[in-house]
Amino acid sequence: MKNKLTIKLIFTIVATVTLLIGVMTPIYFYLQPTMYIEQEKRNVAAFSEELKEVDPFDKETISQFVSDSKESYRIYIFDSEFEPLYTSYQFGDNKKFLTQLFSKKMDSFSENSEPYYTEVDNDPSVRLSTCYNINGKTYYIYIKDSHSGVNMVFDFSNRILACVVIGYIIICSIVLFLAISPTTKAVRKITEVAMNISENNLSVRYQGKIHKNEIGDLALSVNKMADTIQENINNLENYNFVLKEDNRYMLEYEQSRRMLLRNITHDLKTPLTVISSQVEMITTCQQQEKKDYYYQSAMEEINKMSKMISEVLQMTVGERNIISKKVQKLDISALVTQLCDNHYAYIKSNKLELKRDIDKNLQLDTIKEYIEFVFRNYLSNAVQNADKNTVITVSLKKRLDCIRLAVENCGQNIPHELKDKIWTETFTTSPEGKENTGLGLYIVKEISFKENTRCGFENTENGVRFWFDFIDCSNKSE
Numbered sequence: 001m002k003n004k005l006t007i008k009l010i011f012t013i014v015a016t017v018t019l020l021i022g023v024m025t026p027i028y029f030y031l032q033p034t035m036y037i038e039q040e041k042r043n044v045a046a047f048s049e050e051l052k053e054v055d056p057f058d059k060e061t062i063s064q065f066v067s068d069s070k071e072s073y074r075i076y077i078f079d080s081e082f083e084p085l086y087t088s089y090q091f092g093d094n095k096k097f098l099t100q101l102f103s104k105k106m107d108s109f110s111e112n113s114e115p116y117y118t119e120v121d122n123d124p125s126v127r128l129s130t131c132y133n134i135n136g137k138t139y140y141i142y143i144k145d146s147h148s149g150v151n152m153v154f155d156f157s158n159r160i161l162a163c164v165v166i167g168y169i170i171i172c173s174i175v176l177f178l179a180i181s182p183t184t185k186a187v188r189k190i191t192e193v194a195m196n197i198s199e200n201n202l203s204v205r206y207q208g209k210i211h212k213n214e215i216g217d218l219a220l221s222v223n224k225m226a227d228t229i230q231e232n233i234n235n236l237e238n239y240n241f242v243l244k245e246d247n248r249y250m251l252e253y254e255q256s257r258r259m260l261l262r263n264i265t266h267d268l269k270t271p272l273t274v275i276s277s278q279v280e281m282i283t284t285c286q287q288q289e290k291k292d293y294y295y296q297s298a299m300e301e302i303n304k305m306s307k308m309i310s311e312v313l314q315m316t317v318g319e320r321n322i323i324s325k326k327v328q329k330l331d332i333s334a335l336v337t338q339l340c341d342n343h344y345a346y347i348k349s350n351k352l353e354l355k356r357d358i359d360k361n362l363q364l365d366t367i368k369e370y371i372e373f374v375f376r377n378y379l380s381n382a383v384q385n386a387d388k389n390t391v392i393t394v395s396l397k398k399r400l401d402c403i404r405l406a407v408e409n410c411g412q413n414i415p416h417e418l419k420d421k422i423w424t425e426t427f428t429t430s431p432e433g434k435e436n437t438g439l440g441l442y443i444v445k446e447i448s449f450k451e452n453t454r455c456g457f458e459n460t461e462n463g464v465r466f467w468f469d470f471i472d473c474s475n476k477s478e
Contacts, residue, residue, distance in 0.1 A: 014173055017172065018169065043145075050069075051065065051075075057134050075142070079137060079140070082102070082103070115143075124147040125144050128141075128143040129141075186208055190222055203343070203345050205223050206219040226346075227350065326367065327365055327366065328366075330371070331362070332371065336358055340356055347383060352388070352390060355392070356395075366471075367451075370451070373444070374447065378407040378440075385411045392409050399469070405470065408460060413463070414459060423445040451473065
């Protein structure tokens with residue numbers, strides 16, 4: 001599943017929010033009415049105290065006070081004879097009504113009474129029964145704050161709150177998905193690059209936008225790792241090439257050494273015998289002319305031995321040759337195009353651009369391994385010495401007697417005094433800090449010697465162009 005990490009993160013966050021809501025919901029539903037009732041008790045108590053401070057304490061001033069306070073309490077104020085002073089209920093301004101309503105509840109009235117919450121006949125309310133002495137006369141005050149409508153408001157607001165919470169979870173999920181998707185997408189791309197590298201496919205790099213964060217650092221590290229692996233593989237292939245040649249040379253050398261010992265033993269036996277006999281004749285002969293003759297004869301044999309030994313030494317220290325490979329009919333245009341594709345990511349990761357100038361359908365009887373070696377080493381040399389943010393140009397053109405492969409980079413020219421040195425073993429012109437074995441151009445020169453063809457370089461206006469001419473090898477023996 002491509003979005004497995006995204007879904008897991010969103011699920012974790014949503015589950016956490018849901019759990020938090022699940023824990024807080026019962027607390028909310030418990031505290032909501034409780035806190036509201038306690039607040040209303042305080043409001044009723046405060047209203048009662050303010051009511052007692054009304055002066056003069058008569059019907060008109062109390063009616064004006066209640067009107068100004070804008071409270072919706074039900075209020076009854078009466079004296080000990082149940083004569084009404086003020087009632088907010090239109091049918092309550094009646095002595096008989098007040099007697100029936102409060103005659104059995106007079107014990108609950110006191111100056112220090114506190115508001116209390118009760119529910120009578122499905123009417124939940126906060127109530128206060130208190131009394132007040134003024135000018136030797138006692139007045140009884142009853143205040144009722146009904147909550148029946150408030151509970152309906154609570155139920156409605158709670159349903160709205162539930163919808164808001166559900167909408168919040170949905171919106172958060174969408175926002176989280178949109179916020180996390182770019183990160184998980186980048187991680188998937190980096191994973192794909194790493195998987196390709198693990199399968200020895202070094203032609204891929206992370207091409208997405210690299211941000212200055214942990215994901216960007218990871219992408220840069222993966223790209224740098226791929227570049228390092230590819231450079232190391234190039235160097236290892238160069239070393240492997242040389243080691244194979246060294247191994248072949250050692251086998252040939254061992255065979256030559258054994259044959260040489262047999263031949264030297266045989267070829268030196270006769271002249272040594274002749275020299276021995278000539279020296280013996282010199283020691284026994286009394287005539288000066290014969291002594292001179294035997295001396296000259298011995299010197300001739302010694303010179304012959306010296307010449308033979310020199311020829312043997314020249315044969316044994318001769319320069320090594322690269323062993324021939326299998327010649328086959330190749331579409332060089334397709335091969336070089338494929339090599340460019342395989343190394344495109346490597347070039348891009350070094351902040352360079354690749355330009356191709358390849359003629360189509362160029363075919364030749366040649367050796368595939370040599371083309372790959374020349375291309376890889378020329379390209380590696382170009383990348384190592386190119387200026388950043390410049391272009392590397394690969395061209396393949398038909399000439400009169402050959403097909404020329406050229407790789408050009410923008411950078412410093414090669415000094416004239418290094419013209420011959422760059423083709424020698426272990427010599428390198430790579431900038432300081434860039435590792436290079438120096439074997440690449442040496443191997444290219446060895447291949448050109450073996451195939452009796454040409455290779456070289458030329459300084460251009462912007463940099464250096466290395467070239468190699470591939471000739472028809474169909475008539476060569478394997």
